[in-house]
Amino acid sequence: MTESSPLQTTIRKTILEPCGIPFDCSSGACKHDEDRNGSLPLVTVTWAQTLDGRVSGPNGNMIAISGPEAFIMTHMLRATHDGILVGVGTVKNDNPRLTVRIADLVVDRGELVLSDLVAANHPQPIVLDPRLALPETCHLVTNQTCRRPWIVFDPKAANVSAAAVAEKAKRLVTAGCKLIPVANARHDLHGVLRALRTQGGMRSIMVEGGRAVLESFLTAQPPVANAVIITVAPRFVGGGVHLSPSIDWTRTAQSGGRVAWSSLGDDAIMVWRRGQ
Numbered sequence: 001m002t003e004s005s006p007l008q009t010t011i012r013k014t015i016l017e018p019c020g021i022p023f024d025c026s027s028g029a030c031k032h033d034e035d036r037n038g039s040l041p042l043v044t045v046t047w048a049q050t051l052d053g054r055v056s057g058p059n060g061n062m063i064a065i066s067g068p069e070a071f072i073m074t075h076m077l078r079a080t081h082d083g084i085l086v087g088v089g090t091v092k093n094d095n096p097r098l099t100v101r102i103a104d105l106v107v108d109r110g111e112l113v114l115s116d117l118v119a120a121n122h123p124q125p126i127v128l129d130p131r132l133a134l135p136e137t138c139h140l141v142t143n144q145t146c147r148r149p150w151i152v153f154d155p156k157a158a159n160v161s162a163a164a165v166a167e168k169a170k171r172l173v174t175a176g177c178k179l180i181p182v183a184n185a186r187h188d189l190h191g192v193l194r195a196l197r198t199q200g201g202m203r204s205i206m207v208e209g210g211r212a213v214l215e216s217f218l219t220a221q222p223p224v225a226n227a228v229i230i231t232v233a234p235r236f237v238g239g240g241v242h243l244s245p246s247i248d249w250t251r252t253a254q255s256g257g258r259v260a261w262s263s264l265g266d267d268a269i270m271v272w273r274r275g276q
């Protein structure tokens with residue numbers, strides 16, 4: 001493995017490897033090695049929050065929470081997973097690109113020296129969107145730098161069979177999106193993950209948000225998360241969206257596992273990895 005910068009080495013050793021995520025700086029594209037033949041993809045759940053637990057600002061507006069080093073970590077995570085998954089609420093609210101832009105970040109934040117930049121190995125965006133509500137003008141569908149998303153929808157959800165939605169589905173496919181039908185997609189995360197593994201060959205998925213989707217992945221029974229990585233930034237927002245997953249820690253397998261934390265720039269990174 002080629003080390004490309006002290007920061008990348010720190011992130012690899014203190015965060016990625018303890019979570020079971022190998023990262024090969026020479027290719028910038030190393031994927032999970034373990035469990036490639038499993039029936040479900042490996043799942044890393046990750047988000048950034050403030051000291052008062054907010055994942056976005058007042059009115060749900062997206063705000064910069066992570067510091068520059070944690071941003072690089074997030075983009076290294078993007079580069080090391082086959083897929084990056086968000087809910088349609090995040091697409092509507094944030095209009096994300098979900099690409100790997102470590103090079104841009106380094107240019108933007110020139111004080112961070114990364115000698116060997118990670119190739120632009122973008123993960124496959126996956127949008128959980130049972131009712132096909134994805135805005136057709138969003139970056140994921142129109143921006144040339146973005147990979148066209150896979151859209152997990154529920155063919156039996158109310159309205160989805162309506163003619164207007166069928167027309168929309170056709171336009172999305174023409175634009176390059178892939179539609180993945182999953183019955184009861186909103187409530188059956190195991191079904192969703194199985195479909196992504198069997199129909200899409202996904203071996204590893206990074207779950208990036210938003211609030212409702214994160215809560216679903218954290219509370220799924222049986223558990224689906226292999227690792228959880230939380231960036232905690234040293235600031236208060238005083239309003240906005242916060243996570244409140246209703247987990248009964250005494251009953252879930254999530255109560256086991258290994259927990260660790262480290263600092264990255266000004267942020268604290270909390271990691272949890274499923275135990276045996």
Ligand SMILES: NC(=O)C1=CN([C@@H]2O[C@H](COP(=O)(O)OP(=O)(O)OC[C@H]3O[C@@H](n4cnc5c(N)ncnc54)[C@H](O)[C@@H]3O)[C@@H](O)[C@H]2O)C=CC1
Nearest residue numbers: 047048055056060087088089090128209210211212213216
């Ligand atoms: N700080 C961070 O790391 C991040 C923060 N955010 C923030 O999160 C907020 C958006 O969160 P939400 O509105 O909750 O949208 P969301 O992105 O969680 O999407 C929710 C929608 O996804 C669909 N869905 C399909 N399967 C689902 C499942 N199993 N569980 C839950 N929803 C499912 C439903 O239609 C639901 O309405 C924004 O304020 C955004 O800025 C989003 C991503 C990361």
Ligand SMILES: Nc1nc(O)c(N)c(N[C@@H]2O[C@H](COP(=O)(O)O)[C@@H](O)[C@H]2O)n1
Nearest residue numbers: 048063064065066074094096097098099
């Ligand atoms: N890790 C992290 N730190 C922050 O401070 C954030 N605001 C986010 N937001 C997530 O990134 C998405 C935007 O992605 P692009 O930059 O457009 O590729 C946004 O939708 C959130 O999921 N994450």
